[in-house]
Amino acid sequence: MNASSARALGTLAPDPEAAWRLRHALLSSGYEADRLAQPLRLRSLAGSARSAVDWREIAGSDEPLTGLVELFIFGRAIDVARAEASLSPLSIHDAVRAGFVQSDGDSIASPWEVLVHDGLLLLGDRPDRLTQGNVDFVGTVSNSARTLAYQTSRAPVEATLDLGTGSGVQALLAARHSRRVLGVDLNARAATIATVNGFVNELLNTEYRVGDWFEAVDPARRFDLVVANLPFVAAPQVVYRFAHGGLDPNDLSRQIVRGAAMRLADGGMAQILTSWTRRIEDDRIAAVRDFVAGTGCDAIVLAHGAEEAAVYAAEQCGWLAPRDPARYGELLRRWLRYYRDAGVEAIETGLISLRRSSGGASWLHGIQSPGMPTAQLGDHVARLFAGNDEIESLGDAEELLTGHFSLIAGHRVTQASRRHPDGYHQEATTIELTPDVGYQASVSGYAAAVVLSMSAAETLGQTVERVADETGMEEPTLRAEAIGAVKDLLQLGMATRLH
The missing domain is CATH 3.30.390 (Enolase-like; domain 1)
Structure with a gap:
């Protein structure tokens, strides 16, 4: 592979047959979460040297799984013969045509990583493609995506809306218990990647549209479940679409919370993982009370934690400008000035769960939840609403x-x-x-x-x-x-x- 393609984002051509064959290759080789744990750990330790890791030597075998791990975990080019054996029954010709891999004639490489989450096979941009200029980067499954997925209600529903669908992980998880799912993203690459992930996972009750949040949604359409993993960084500029919303986080969160509430069917639920800003002395969820007021929805707010603005800015600018002190300093000064001018002293992160009220006065209950869930807790969210209904009825x-x-x-x-x-x-x-x-x-x-x-x-x-x-x-x-x-x-x- 030549140097010019080393950081370029890949392009997929949705092909259901090629996606099915890739699925078959992955599953038949044993490409599962348990067997990926060790190579993922090693990839993390190797850092920028990940493509130099020879997993075949470490694993002590040359089975198809070894080649797939080198292609889709380490981002390592392998020779054509190994790629053919690893990707079978997907031919190299069809894999290149679908965009899953790239060929220079002598070797095969992939711009994608493939991860496994809750039984889903998910393609997304390789982490080393998260570089300045790749504004349309689409990650596979982030920590925030896992947090939202673990807390989402999994009750059977008719229709689900996934806002900011990214790789489609929330939409595809919802497709297992929804009759129909609509995913929306401003990033056209995300809609394409999510479509392909639907083909790979044989979940065909999903559709994806390109648009700015609710612009792509029929205003008359109602949903039983709305999920949204909002751009999580309170920032003065858009560097990556998945992380930076281009609005003050309170403005964006207010827009999404109120818009989601308007599109809920009776008894429907919206679950929104987001950030909001405040002054140090403010009530931690005062901003959320403003978002929810007048929506006709009951609300549970799980506040996962807060950081002071200066610490938050230092952390976020660190991953935007690794190993570039000059750019880091420039970004940090800009961010701190932005927070100071906006009166932002702390940034909160949390899950806002709304339920369309069936009548009577709506209520909001906040819970300080410093830990992050690591297992499916959708039933627990239902208990939270039931318990608070009990108290409100007294x-x-x-x-x-x-x-x-x-x-x-x-x-x-x-x-x-x-x-x-x-x-x-x-x-x-x-x-x-x-x-x-x-x-x-x-x-x-x-x-x-x-x-x-x-x-x-x-x-x-x-x-x-x-x-x-x-x-x-x-x-x-x-x-x-x-x-x-x-x-x-x-x-x-x-x-x-x-x-």
Whole structure:
């Protein structure tokens, strides 16, 4: 391969038959997440020297999987004979014509990486193509894409809209539980890549359109699910379309939240992973309250974390200008000036989940969720809405005493004591869920005695009375703390009413 093509973005020609043959080659070779873990780790360690890694020598074999790993993980050129054996039943001629690989006559290379996420085979631009000038770079599956995917509701639906579809990962995951999926992206390359990924994964109930957010969507069309992994960098300029939205992040988030709400069917849900800015002294989700106000939707906000503007700018400019101190300094000064002029002191990141309300006053509940999920938690989001519906329906919190409740299955309880001069004192009890939802609940010793005893056999009020009798705790204090704890646990999706 010549030097001029080393950083160029690839071009795909959608071909269902070629995509099917590539799928067959990958699956028959064992191109699976478990078998890619080691080469991906080595690629990360090798950095810019990744194309020099001879995986055939490390693996100690020359099976088809070895050639595919060198092509689609390490970005290494291999000889024609090895490429033919690795890509079969896809011929070299058809692979070149479809754009999956490139040939200089003596060797075969690919401008694409192929990763596996939740059983999907996904093509995207190789990470080394993320260079200045490649504004239309389309990544395969980013950490933010995984975060959104893990938290997305997977209830069966009629129609899904994926805004900013990129490689199509959200659209294709939704295609498994949606009758129809529409993916939209301003980047025409993204729409093409997503289309090809649909062919590769044999998910043909998806369509992709090119347009600026809702411009490509029929305004009369309604969706049961809207997902959006918004450009995540609060920046004064667009360097890469997937990362930089070209608007103040609050303006973009407000536009998408309100636009998504307008296009939800009754009971439909929108899940938007985004960023917003604030001053240090502001309520962390005040901006989101503004986004959601008047939409007719209930909302759950999982605030994943905040960074001060100067630290955030230093990190973001670092990956935009690696090994280029002069450009880094120029970018950093521009970004800090932009934040200062806009009054931005902190940048928040989080998931905004909306649900079209069926009537009555809508509500918003925020949760500080410093951890990121690492497993599918769509059911947990449904529990969050159910728990907050429960609380919103109460005329008085004491009505909880007449209900039957239990902790969610899979919870983990941690109780600790700290030594004081007069002996050990029990500290607050923490409750976590497995798989990890990114946050935990803390309840007092009084409340823990009740919530750990809840069951279908008695109401919360009866449990309070029994625990008071058994322990000698003061019943009024026990009752008040138990009510507060159960309310919090319902709103955190960690407890449920038993019917």
